[in-house]
Amino acid sequence: AKRHGRVLSEELKEGSGTFLIEAVLPVAESLGFAEEIRKKTSGFAMPQLVFSHWETLQEDPFWVPTTEEELTHFGELGDSGNIAHDYMMKARKRKGLSTDEQIVVSGEKQRTLKKNK
Secondary structure, eight states, X not given: OOSOOEEEEEEEOTTTOXXXXXXXXXXXXXXXXXXXXXXXXXXXXXXXXXOOOOOOOSSXXXXXXXXXXXXXXHTTTOOXXXXXXXHXXXXXXXXXXXOSOOSOSSOOOOOOOOOOO
């Protein structure tokens, strides 16, 4: 659930104790997957990532809630749970492009300690 993948098949190889799992995982979520799975299994898992196919997401990354019901359910920005928007922002950040991320959410002007003469 963390990486938005789907398990296609699971198979136990007779006599070897090897468990073969075939799954589909988005490329954007596969970065760091091999290291994480090895760490969580103490090095016993041997992941093999092979590109399979392209698949479009059904979500619009630029969608903004407009009705009052959508505003109460998704919030003002509507970006909670929008996977397409998350993927787009992560790719833009990785490539050094501008994102809609705010660096300072709420800030105050610092007071200078110098005395006025």
